Amino acid sequence: MQLLNKSEEKEEGQKLDSNSKLTMEEFAKISRERADSYHRYHIEALETRDYQALPNRFIVKVGKIGLAKLIISETFTYWGKWDVVFSRPCTYGVFSGPVGGFSPRPEKCVGCLRCTVQHPDFVTVEHNPKRKAMGDNYLNSKIISTIDEEARKGTVPVRGQGYRGRFGGPGWDGMFTDMSEIVRPSRDGIHGRELISTIVDIGSKPLSLKFDNDGNLISEGPRMFTIQVPFIYDAPPNEIISNKLAKIWKKSAENVDTLAILPSEIVLANNLASPSVVPIIPLNSLDCAKSFKSGTRMVELDGWDSKSYDRVVSDCPDIIVGVRLEFAQGWQQKLDEMMLSNVPVIHFVADNHGIGDGGRFIMDLLLEAHQKLLDAGFRDKVTLLNTGVIVAADHLPKAIICGLDAVGLNQPLLIAMQARLNGDLSSNDYGAKFPRKYTEDWAIQRIVNLTCSWRDQMLEILGAMGVREVRRLRGEIGRAMWCSHLEDEAFSDIDGYVGGGK
Ligand code: SF4
Secondary structure (H helix, E strand, C coil), X not given: CCCCCHHHHXXXXXXXHHXXXXXXXXXXXXXXXXXXXXXXXXXCCCCCCCCCCCCCCEEEEECHHHHHHHHHHHXXXXXXXHHHHHHCCCCCXXXXXXXXXXXXXXXXXXXXCHHHHHCCCCEEEEECHHHXXXXXXXXXXXXXXXXXXXXXXXXXXXXXXXXXXXXXXXHHHHEEECCCCCCHHHCCCCCCCCCCECCEEEEECCCCCCECCCCCECCCCCEEEEECCCEEECCCCCCCCCHHHHHHHXXXXXXXXXXXEEEHHHHHHCCCCCXXXXXXXXXXXXXXXXXXXXXXXXXEEECCCHHHHHHHHHHCCCCEEEEEEECCCCHXXXXXXXXXXXXXXXXXXXXXXXXXXXXXXXXXXXXXXHHHHHHCCXXXXXXXXXXXXXXXXXXXXXXXXXXXXXXXXXXXXXXHCCCXXXXXXXXXXXXXXXXXXXXXXXXXXHHHHHHXXXXXXXHHHHHHHCCCEHHHHCCCHHHEEEHHHHHHHHHXXXXXXXXXXX
């Protein structure tokens, strides 16, 4: 908790007072010591090998006779330069194995198609159907490949080929962020010219403070703590969660200073309670909330029921009690009730494809929830979270622009661990096949790498938008454009234009 109690506030005030009586030399010395003790937040990313590599992107087939003829003719042309003879026609090394193209190495193929253009008579390159079949139509094979690369390297993926996709599309692709050239040079969060903060407050802030005549705070202060990144690790589905996975979630969260949300029975059974762990308290097992003393900063009630909420609050006066709620029909009424009960953290859990109440995409629902809190004059008193539907780094800032404070991740963490998901990925009714004999340390580093990559991409976006901290991005819809709005503006006068992105 960042909250100071009254005696600490007094002490801090006395220190400030005594600072004002220091000589310039003493003040400079104290300032120097304070500056030297400052550590800039940093995530240690380390390249981490694959335990269960993805299927190759391409299948390379080579006609042996055609290749033999090529090698014979190349042998005469490049006599003595055997590495050249046996590597052509691919500069990426697909044909550079011990027996050259007679046993190609498709894992090195990037799909440039040079070989097929040069030698269409004996080389073919095709997409690998096994790779394309991974995931589903939302968490598709491209997204899985990107997460896999981010978790392996911990860096921002760079393609160097420009953007080849379409502009505008369904879901999150319907929103563009405003990256103004004017502000860009002054904001550089990655290379350190300027600090861009990704810290998020979790909890409730009062809308005003009251002080007595002596300057002492007499109203309730903020009840919140901070985490270093705008995402938390949410519990995997019941089908998948295990004691080992829960420990990985906890240690990864501690490593990067965020939160791991885990079922209370697993937390208790494995003694995982810590400031970074948020136990989920089932409505039918409220008593277990009393067990969380060892530094637990927050618990989440699994569903909304005002009496249960009041009971957990009175049982755990020093802990922030949040509520976890499905983004299903009737959420608006529950949100109103939660506002009346002063719930400090509301955590929505959406369908993994982002289709919620009335078939609307999550973006609309988040905007509505944020607006409801604003209209009620309640926005800063509540931290709004959502799990589900965020599977790529660019979804993260868009969700925050729609009004979230932070995002809950689960599927991307499983993909980072090279789990193969199966079943209905739109709901939480899916299974996962993990690499054989993977170690905890390996899995933690893969998750930390993913976190580092997504944070760096967040910094890129914030830098490009000229926003110096992620807290200021929340609900900043003035910095976003919707493809459908732009199309309506441009084409609505044209006969035959249907609108709505059709
Ligand atoms: S497509 Fe490009 S990378 Fe792949 S084998 Fe052919 S030349 Fe090599």
